Amino acid sequence: MNRTLHVIGAGLAGLACAVAGARAGWRVALHEAAPQAGGRCRSFRCDRLDRIIDNGTHLMLGANRHALSFATAIGGHETLEAVAPLFPFLDLASGRQWTLSPGKLTSGVWETASAMGLPWVRTGQTVASRLGGKRSFAALWQPLCEAMLNTQADDASAKLFGCVLRELLMGGKTAMRPFIARGGLSAAFAAPAIATLASYGAQVNFRRRLVVISDTALDFDDGEAIALSRHDRVVLALPPWAVAGLLSAVPHMPTRAIVNAHFRLDQSAALPGGQRFLGLTGGLAQWLFVRDDVASVTVSAADRLLDTTAEDLAQALWRDVAAPLGADPARLPPFRVLKERRATLAHTPKVVESRPGPATKMPFLWLAGDWMASPWPCTIEAAIASGLTAARLAIGRDDLSFA
Numbered sequence: 001m002n003r004t005l006h007v008i009g010a011g012l013a014g015l016a017c018a019v020a021g022a023r024a025g026w027r028v029a030l031h032e033a034a035p036q037a038g039g040r041c042r043s044f045r046c047d048r049l050d051r052i053i054d055n056g057t058h059l060m061l062g063a064n065r066h067a068l069s070f071a072t073a074i075g076g077h078e079t080l081e082a083v084a085p086l087f088p089f090l091d092l093a094s095g096r097q098w099t100l101s102p103g104k105l106t107s108g109v110w111e112t113a114s115a116m117g118l119p120w121v122r123t124g125q126t127v128a129s130r131l132g133g134k135r136s137f138a139a140l141w142q143p144l145c146e147a148m149l150n151t152q153a154d155d156a157s158a159k160l161f162g163c164v165l166r167e168l169l170m171g172g173k174t175a176m177r178p179f180i181a182r183g184g185l186s187a188a189f190a191a192p193a194i195a196t197l198a199s200y201g202a203q204v205n206f207r208r209r210l211v212v213i214s215d216t217a218l219d220f221d222d223g224e225a226i227a228l229s230r231h232d233r234v235v236l237a238l239p240p241w242a243v244a245g246l247l248s249a250v251p252h253m254p255t256r257a258i259v260n261a262h263f264r265l266d267q268s269a270a271l272p273g274g275q276r277f278l279g280l281t282g283g284l285a286q287w288l289f290v291r292d293d294v295a296s297v298t299v300s301a302a303d304r305l306l307d308t309t310a311e312d313l314a315q316a317l318w319r320d321v322a323a324p325l326g327a328d329p330a331r332l333p334p335f336r337v338l339k340e341r342r343a344t345l346a347h348t349p350k351v352v353e354s355r356p357g358p359a360t361k362m363p364f365l366w367l368a369g370d371w372m373a374s375p376w377p378c379t380i381e382a383a384i385a386s387g388l389t390a391a392r393l394a395i396g397r398d399d400l401s402f403a
Ligand SMILES: Cc1cc2nc3c(=O)[nH]c(=O)nc-3n(C[C@H](O)[C@H](O)[C@H](O)COP(=O)(O)OP(=O)(O)OC[C@H]3O[C@@H](n4cnc5c(N)ncnc54)[C@H](O)[C@@H]3O)c2cc1C
Pocket: 008, 009, 010, 011, 012, 013, 014, 031, 032, 033, 034, 037, 038, 039, 040, 041, 055, 056, 057, 058, 059, 060, 208, 209, 210, 211, 237, 238, 239, 242, 258, 259, 260, 340, 342, 343, 344, 368, 369, 370, 371, 378, 379, 380, 381, 383
């Protein structure tokens, strides 16, 4: 039968959906507005640093089972480095250092038990309203909340935070093992996914933005109009603000920014203990990652920084991270600052409750994307799981998987 699965958007949700469809034997056409795949999870060549850098450093964990099995299915797993499940922290204000590990959360039995009970608290509660008074709030729950939910603790959903904690702490020995994209994000996901699609003969169109969808056709901004047959299926693997321009009744979903600064050092970067990253409290910088001679700094829930100039941000972040890197704080190296304004949803209780499912009113059309209802916040894991779910529904095969 002549039938095509059209996937709109080549972020990780769209790539996962397209690969699942192609592996199931469907003809697949993937349409992407940008000149490259990867969406919010991509690498590019930065001329200023003369290096391939990521739009933002992404950390995955062993509990991200869909993400890791997708990377394996497309052959990108070779570029993912599993590092020791140790999360070293440094408080920039006091110099205090500590390390979290799966069996050693520093919070004690009672605090950990109340955090693990968060999935069952009343709807509307925030992380700060449940854990704000606890002894370990500033050194543990607050930084974990901002890192995992990209939302400040006094705004962030306690239920969602509890769900992620349970996945990590009760998910077995490997759930908290961090994975880093050693060769860059695109080498781990976008490039091998596009190569996999090519091997199945799928059609991939870049620089093609969907502008109108109806029961009978897809209209793109390059003038292309694709007629839909009654056997065709369509998945919109787009963020909510893009879907809102195409379908009515998409709720407004507030977002949060992430700021990343990449510094090119004179030599290979090393952190105390040889770990690949360091959590920071008491300053502006929140996480410091090292890869060869590039040090990358992440600030989550960073909307307050969007109007600060790149130069000022680089200066302030370099002052925070120079010492742990053993470098001179007065000598700012070449840098690149990236502000992702809409990095993820704002995971407030209200937004988390309003995350939709994949079905739409049109029987041939499904949604995918990190913002779909999920036990995970907006992450690689949520995006890939949603793409697989949409493919299963669109082509009516609930046995599809990347395992
Ligand atoms: C700086 C930063 C750091 C992050 N850190 C982490 C992390 O450490 N760990 C983690 O797991 N996750 C992290 N995330 C989140 C993760 O990147 C996202 O959850 C995931 O990439 C979302 O994928 P997606 O496919 O749902 O959406 P997107 O990546 O937004 O993909 C949507 C695609 O659709 C395209 N598009 C839009 N409109 C149209 C249209 N009309 N027609 C055709 N194409 C269109 C876009 O160009 C885009 O390529 C981070 C995100 C950012 C920005």
